[in-house]
Amino acid sequence: MAALTMRVLVVNAGSSSLKLRLLGPRDEIVAAADVERWSTGDPEPVVVFVKEHRSIDAVGHRVVHGGTEYDRPVLVTPQIREHLARLADLAPLHQPRALAGIDVAASVLPGVPAVACFDTAFHAGLPEPAATYPVPAEWRRRWAIRRYGFHGLSHEYAAGRAAQLLGRPLTELRLVTCHLGAGASLAAVSGGRSVDTTMGFTPLEGLVMATRSGSIDPGLPLWLIEHAGLSPAEVTEGLERHSGLAALAGGSGDMRDVLAAADAGDPGARLAFDVYVHRLRREIAAMTASLGGLDAVVFTGGVGEHQPRVRAAAGLAYLGLVVDDRRNAVTGQDADLSVPGSRVRALTVVSREDVVIARQTRRLLAGG
Numbered sequence: 623m624a625a626l627t628m629r630v631l632v633v634n635a636g637s638s639s640l641k642l643r644l645l646g647p648r649d650e651i652v653a654a655a656d657v658e659r660w661s662t663g664d665p666e667p668v669v670v671f672v673k674e675h676r677s678i679d680a681v682g683h684r685v686v687h688g689g690t691e692y693d694r695p696v697l698v699t700p701q702i703r704e705h706l707a708r709l710a711d712l713a714p715l716h717q718p719r720a721l722a723g724i725d726v727a728a729s730v731l732p733g734v735p736a737v738a739c740f741d742t743a744f745h746a747g748l749p750e751p752a753a754t755y756p757v758p759a760e761w762r763r764r765w766a767i768r769r770y771g772f773h774g775l776s777h778e779y780a781a782g783r784a785a786q787l788l789g790r791p792l793t794e795l796r797l798v799t800c801h802l803g804a805g806a807s808l809a810a811v812s813g814g815r816s817v818d819t820t821m822g823f824t825p826l827e828g829l830v831m832a833t834r835s836g837s838i839d840p841g842l843p844l845w846l847i848e849h850a851g852l853s854p855a856e857v858t859e860g861l862e863r864h865s866g867l868a869a870l871a872g873g874s875g876d877m878r879d880v881l882a883a884a885d886a887g888d889p890g891a892r893l894a895f896d897v898y899v900h901r902l903r904r905e906i907a908a909m910t911a912s913l914g915g916l917d918a919v920v921f922t923g924g925v926g927e928h929q930p931r932v933r934a935a936a937g938l939a940y941l942g943l944v945v946d947d948r949r950n951a952v953t954g955q956d957a958d959l960s961v962p963g964s965r966v967r968a969l970t971v972v973s974r975e976d977v978v979i980a981r982q983t984r985r986l987l988a989g990g
């Protein structure tokens with residue numbers, strides 16, 4: 623069949639959700655199923671989805687880490703699957719879930735081609751100063767230590783959609799795209815290319831997340847291991863799964879729960895929100911510095927799409943960006959949030975990683 627008319631099943635295994643979409647040849651959504659608060663990582667919903675929606679021509683999988691090998695989409699073969707499994711320790715909340723999705727889809731859709739689309743690919747061309755960690759050369763060489771960056775499928779989509787909303791060519795724009803979901807990262811996008819991003823070697827660096835710490839003093843985990851008697855596994859578990867909003871609010875890391883508790887007067891939840899927003903503001907400024915200027919800030923991901931309070935608190939008036947309270951009230955739709963005449967625009971864009979994945983999948987299968 624002509625690859626460009628394919629119906630593509632998109633499997634997006636995130637750290638907190640599993641999103642399944644069947645997209646028709648013009649990227650129209652034929653069917654969709656989301657599992658929110660996906661704590662188990664069990665890929666069984668893929669089986670149920672496939673049974674209900676036959677005539678799937680191809681599968682596109684979101685894979686978070688492509689390492690140095692994969693800076694573009696790739697057809698999944700047994701050998702590629704094994705390579706991707708070797709990267710699992712670099713994205714422990716994600717890579718095993720993506721692999722489980724790849725395996726289960728292959729078992730229920732035998733003979734249907736599957737393509738892996740990478741979060742890291744959009745950042746593969748980061749300028750060297752942004753990509754390089756100042757650590758021993760031997761480490762960088764032996765273990766390919768560098769800033770990889772993640773959420774690239776989302777950042778790429780958000781930047782393209784922002785250009786449409788602004789009615790300007792992407793090649794002329796300096797954008798900070800803010801993917802705020804369970805995981806969260808910012809990208810500095812100049813002329814459509816990622817020139818900086820807050821996540822790094824793994825998806826643990828950068829902003830405060832639902833259960834991840836984001837950036838901390840690298841001396842802290844070392845001290846915990848060397849002097850406080852914690853094992854490396856305990857430190858990993860603590861920073862990946864028991865930090866971030868969940869740790870500060872003392873319960874769920876879901877922003878909806880944090881805000882409900884904060885509104886009910888819970889001091890931990892208030893602090894969680896304040897720390898989240900403090901880091902967000904700081905990192906937006908950092909990305910702006912990497913861009914050398916700013917045309918728009920684009921909010922996407924579950925929190926970015928649905929939380930006016932986070933967007934308002936990002937506090938950008940000093941950058942020439944003034945958010946309009948009424949426009950900022952929208953949730954779950956693409957919109958310009960800024961007051962007319964604001965020099966820098968604020969936008970919200972519904973994350974459509976599925977569209978990027980489906981297009982990459984069709985293009986690869988078409989031989990392009």
Ligand SMILES: Nc1ncnc2c1ncn2[C@@H]1O[C@H](COP(=O)(O)OP(=O)(O)O)[C@@H](O)[C@H]1O
Nearest residue numbers: 636637638639803804805876877923924925928
């Ligand atoms: N209506 C909403 N209000 C506030 N936050 C929301 C809302 N819907 C989703 N979220 C937040 O979005 C997060 C999930 O974002 P999403 O981008 O779907 O996650 P994932 O990182 O798993 O892809 C949840 O943890 C929740 O905090």
Ligand SMILES: CC(=O)OP(=O)(O)O
Nearest residue numbers: 636637772803805825
């Ligand atoms: C890379 C990452 O953190 O993804 P998610 O937000 O889906 O957890």
Ligand SMILES: [Mg+2]
Nearest residue numbers: 636637803804
């Ligand atoms: Mg996601």
